Amino acid sequence: MRVTLKDIANAAGVSMMTVSNVVNGNHARVSAETVDRVQRIVAELGYVPSASARSLAARTSRLVGLLVPAADEDSLTLSPHNTAILGQIERELRKRGYHLLLRGIADPAEVPEALRSWSLDGAILLGFLDEEIDRLSRGALGRVPVLAIDSYSGNPLTTGVRSDDFTGARLATTHLIALGHRAILFAGPAFTDVGVVHERFRGFRAALADAAIEWDESLVETANTTHEDGVALGARLPGSHPHATAVFATADILAIGVMEGLARAGVPVPAAVSVVGFDDLDLSAYVTPKLTTVAQDLAGKAANAVDLLLAAVRHGKRPSAAVTLDVRLVERESTARVPAG
Template sequence: MVRVTLKDIANEAGVSMMTVSNVINGNRARVSPETIERVRRIVAERGYVPSASARSLAARSSRLIGLLVPAADEDSLTLSPHTGAILGQIERALRKRGYHLLLRGIAHPDEVGEALQSWSLDGAVLLGFLDEEVDALDVTVPVLAVDSYSRNRLATGVRSDDFEGGRIAAAHLLGLGHREILFAGPSFSDVGVVHQRFEGFRQAFADRGLSWSDSLIATVNTTHASGRELGLRLRADFPSATAVFATADILAIGVMAGLVETGVPVPGVVSVVGFDDLDLSAIVTPKLTTVAQDIPTKAAMAVDLLLAAVEKRDRPAEPVTLDVHLVERESTAPR
């Protein structure tokens, strides 16, 4: 199929290419109604599609927004189910606003600036970076960090109420009579998403005047495979544990798989709670009790905040924190 060009439309309409461009882009103050109608009719009949690159050049904007995620190394990019869910929602929100999404893996934090410049990005969403990495950013293109507790004003973004999520997860299990509850998640420092979930988890014990032992921490990667490995050895490594709070659904589902493989019923012997409320949580067996975060709203808010900066509009000076809630399913039961 031969591509119809701006010149083709101009020749058929008997006007200049500039006039056609003005009509297409809405700059019609100096174009007669008759010419506007003629150009629009020919555009429709010929199926003309404006060049995105040409329109971007005219607007001095690439209309490209990067989604930058950490890469395990220079040759691979592994997306967690949570990241995949956010990616899909961000792409949809950007498409509705006339922007395009570029996914880029970042092996080293100093590649962020390189990616912004080399691809002429109008802005970028950062997902999954450590807070200290976000803290160190110094870029001129607008960026926004999702799920970050960084104080870098350049990257002020949106996150879920991780503290409250950890608190209600533990409170649910405590309410069922569990006291020996394992906290399972990746290693963490004194800031960040996992730290906040851990602090909320401990707060639930404090609220009830109960003590909790730091020996009930399992440091594992946030993957199904790592969760399964933990589930396989859980009864040997943590014999007193009657419940597990995993900081991500995919990890919790892996834990359940490992427990079942070793003949430990869930929730008959060990109850499990996750975090995210991914679609997968409602179709595994048993269906996973989890802390739900509003991923569609988080993605839409991230796009709104970033484009406010891109388009030189006001943007909140503080991160936006979204509510979470517990979704009770089949993976938890009374002690």
């Protein structure tokens, strides 16, 4: 059975108010001897404070929601990148005494309901399209602070944290150009004129322009950010793009799939085709060949997101501009000089 304050008070021969003061660190009106006795009994009985009771007393749930898209009512959309971010966010919240609630959202219209239903102190949006974030209004969100990760939305209610996607793609493409590649395929999800993939495409194009390489618009392949789509793309690449000597994929999981598809088609990486990804997830160092990629600061992204959100929760201080984190190129084994001839 759960140990209560009353149990401790009876065992210590003091009032419940005294026990409450000791447990909550209010020792000014309690003698040192009583503090020691109560703390000893707390340890002996294994008392654990009720999180819900503390929340009611403090008028805060200490719950932060991580809202992610759900493809339908039965599944969440969690890429390897988003899974890694989830773990980092949970750790940062736990260090600050908050708890994480993961909630799938099948329709962005469900966001206000999620905020109210769980009495969330704040929420982080991860993986939503910028046009979906654009539609969130103050009337819908109420007074609950909301922050978006990896968003280029102009909605001031959701200003958050992202990586320097433009520079990352530029670094990756410049690296391939320095190795002599000119026919470089851009592979990533369909995109509009705003968002993460759009920024990476702009960086890709900027690197080509820097090197005075004329862009061939046929060297773009639309593929979802999945291993399966990457395998399919890699397998058909020798037939659909026989002159391509390199691939820049907008995510590691897609790049790894491309390498597997190329291997199935009998095309060696990097001897015949070089491949670069984006994220620097752990698995990029486990595959063969090890993946050259653009590293994001996932820990920094999570820490900044939590700091910004809790500043809004505690002080009503919303960020005036998005925090953009630096990226770097990590050279491994999946890229090499362009094949002779």
